[in-house]
Amino acid sequence: MRxxxxxxxxxxxxxxxxxVLEDNGISVEFPDxxxxxxxxxxxxxAAGLIFMGxxxxxxxxxxxxxxxxxxxxxAVERAQPVLGVxxxxxxxxxxxxxxxxxxxxxxxxxxxxxxxxxxCEDPVLSGLEGTQTVFHxxxxxxxxxxxxxxxAYSERCRHQAFRIGSHTYGLQFHLEVxxxxxxxxxxxxxxxxxxRELTSPVDxxxxxxxxxxxxxxxxxxxxxxxx
Numbered sequence: 386m387r388x389x390x391x392x393x394x395x396x397x398x399x400x401x402x403x404x405v406l407e408d409n410g411i412s413v414e415f416p417d418x419x420x421x422x423x424x425x426x427x428x429x430x431a432a433g434l435i436f437m438g439x440x441x442x443x444x445x446x447x448x449x450x451x452x453x454x455x456x457x458x459x460a461v462e463r464a465q466p467v468l469g470v471x472x473x474x475x476x477x478x479x480x481x482x483x484x485x486x487x488x489x490x491x492x493x494x495x496x497x498x499x500x501x502x503x504x505c506e507d508p509v510l511s512g513l514e515g516t517q518t519v520f521h522x523x524x525x526x527x528x529x530x531x532x533x534x535x536x537a538y539s540e541r542c543r544h545q546a547f548r549i550g551s552h553t554y555g556l557q558f559h560l561e562v563x564x565x566x567x568x569x570x571x572x573x574x575x576x577x578x579x580x581r582e583l584t585s586p587v588d589x590x591x592x593x594x595x596x597x598x599x600x601x602x603x604x605x606x607x608x609x610x611x612x
Contacts, residue, residue: 386411386432386611391453393419393439393472396573400561401600402435402468405608418449425452429459432611433466433552436473438559440575442525443475443485454480466552466610471523474547474555481530481549488526492541493579495591496521498558504536509554509610510546512602513537518592519599520559520567522579552610560600564589 388406390399390413399406399413406413416426428434436453443450457480460467469477475485499516500507526542529535530549537546537558545557562570567589570576580587 387414387430388412388433388435388611389414389416389426389428389431390435390437391415391456391473392417392437393441394573394575396566396569397438398566399435399437400559400563400566401597402561402604405601405604409608411608411611418452419447423449425456428456428465429463431465433468433607434460436467436469436476438471438473438522441472443472443479443527450476457481461549461553464550464552466607466612467554468607469555470561471557471559474557475525475527477549477553477555478527478530478544478547481533483528483530483533485525485527488524488542490541491524491579491582492521492539493523493583494521494587495519496539496541498537498539498545500537501535503534503548504546507534507536507548508551509548509603509606510536512606513599517595517599519596520562520592521557522559522570522576523557524579526557554607560596560603562596564593567593 479485495518497516497518504510533547539545547555
């Protein structure tokens with residue numbers, strides 16, 4: 386079984402998602418379309434697709450993002466399991482006709498997310514138990530695509546998670562991060578502008594143990610959707 390994972394920068398990988406897949410014999414392919422010379426793979430036979438985060442906007446006129454939007458639309462049409470994380474969730478929303486735009490404030494650091502009624506009953510997210518402190522790093526948000534189930538929100542950002550059908554999920558927040566990933570993001574040149582705007586430093590370890598447990602639960606449930 387094979388999953389195709391689309392990264393947008395080298396430092397935003399699968400994190401805690403990867404061991405959940407590989408420990409169950411699922412291989413991961415990284416097309417990395419942002420790299421010069423990368424080719425668009427045939428994803429039609431993949432068990433599922435994952436779209437990760439990045440400092441760019443889903444609205445940027447980048448050729449590889451246009452390719453990914455088309456790939457997402459085709460995957461949803463054939464009911465192929467899709468997971469979008471942060472930028473990936475914004476690409477998912479945009480691909481399905483919703484608007485992506487600046488949030489009222491940047492959400493960077495550890496903040497609570499709250500499940501909606503639908504989220505509490507969702508087969509993948511119900512383990513978040515109503516309210517959990519998770520990691521965020523985003524300045525944009527999105528409207529829900531038509532037909533989407535609204536699953537989670539935060540005080541700063543209304544649309545934190547949604548589901549399309551039974552196999553496609555968008556998560557604005559980062560369940561996949563390890564403390565090492567967070568620390569690395571804080572020193573990346575592409576993120577320096579965000580870091581300068583913070584009033585206090587980000588603690589990579591603040592709720593990392595709890596987050597790792599939630600990640601294992603949620604990503605194992607998403608893995609069960611793979612065909």
